[in-house]
Amino acid sequence: MFRTYKHAEVPLKALLGEDMQLWRSVEQGISLPWFYMTIHEPNVRSMWMLSGPADLEQWVNIESPDLKIGMVQLVSPAYLNGSDRWLMEPLHELVEVELKGSAGAFHLYRTESNHVYCDGSNCTFSDADVKSWRVVYSRSAEGTGLPPLR
Structure with a gap:
């Protein structure tokens, strides 16, 4: 989620509507x-x-010949990417996984590297162990040399 504050607003409602x-x-x-x-x-x-996988999935669902998703970058915190800082990396695939006997699903993020x-x-x-495996987003494999996660 992103938060905004009134002091950071650019007051152009007259031009923007x-x-x-x-x-x-x-x-x-x-x-x-x-x-x-x-x-x-x-x-x-x-x-x-x-702000998250559900928002990306909404865009995937409305993609059309007139509205194409270009590059998607994953911006990941250090605890997720295993480094000491946030990273921004091109996303190759996003998968939702639910395991048998689990209370909910989690996500696997695969970068182009x-x-x-x-x-x-x-x-x-x-x-x-897998109850369900659902690809939420997948960049065209053309030219990446990466097989699917599963």
Whole structure:
């Protein structure tokens, strides 16, 4: 989730209309992975900051010939990526996994450099443990040389 504050708003409602607001800055209050995504529409390219997998899935579901998802970057906190800092990496695949006997699902994030990050508490599992496996997002494998996670 991103937070905004009135003092960071750019006051251009007269030009933009009531539906849109501009912000000089936003705050991320929770240390969770998020996505930086490029959208291509006819004659327009825009960048979006998405707060989590559900937001990315909404865009995947509305993709069409006139609205294409370009590059999706995973922005991951240190605890997820195993480093000492936040990283921004091109995302290759996002998978939702639910294990047998578990209370809920978790996500596997695979970057184009073939790093796999898991946001669940039980990230070591076998195929026999899997109740459901659902690909939420997958960048075209063309030219990446990466096979599917499963």
